[in-house]
Amino acid sequence: MSKSQYPVTIQSNPPGATVCVKNKKGVTVHKAITPATLSLEASSGFFSPERYTFQFDKNGYHQGSCSLSAGMDPWYIGNVIFGGLIGIVIVDPLTGAMWKLDDTVYGNLSQNHNAQNISEKEAPLLASMETSKKLKDLKDLKDNGLITPQEYETKRKALVETL
Known part of the structure; x- marks a missing residue:
């Protein structure tokens, strides 16, 4: 039951x-x-x-x-x-x-709040590094079968749009 x-x-x-x-x-x-x-x-x-x-x-x-x-x-x-x-x-x-x-x-x-003290020059670089890490993590999830290819593509597109 x-x-x-x-x-x-x-x-x-x-x-x-x-x-x-x-x-x-x-x-x-x-x-x-x-x-x-x-x-x-x-x-x-x-x-x-x-x-x-x-x-x-x-x-x-x-x-x-x-x-x-x-x-x-x-x-x-x-x-x-x-x-x-x-x-x-x-x-x-x-x-x-x-x-x-x-x-x-x-x-x-x-x-x-310490993270907000990043200079304006460093912020875009850190944002792209964060997006790169998320894209890698997302690919790992797909490769390990934890998300479907459709979920991967939807989330990947959303992340790429943030660049």
Whole structure:
């Protein structure tokens, strides 16, 4: 009755931040540009809920972070009625269906006022460097199959227009 992967929407204030998602072992499982929706595993193993940390980066802002932990899915208790002992101690713990993730994560980044002290000559160069990094990150997302070619092209065009 339950699932083991959940779509999680990641938003940031301001939008357009690069987010790096790591599981509880510290392994990077996704990289995206906000807003984004990713499919995340609720379990990290038998009877073990997953925990994710989200690191947000955007030029001109201090880094931000937040976390998300899987919680017990109320349907897991339904095994007492529908699935019996096998569902409680084998099937749901093995498949990860006993855990559930929230559907939205928010990251807040505070403005870095020191970044505003850049000279007028340096600002265009830094902006183009930021755009170049975003284009590279975007290509990596496409190459790793994390976004579709259509999503890549749409976001690439939007970034190029900022130059």
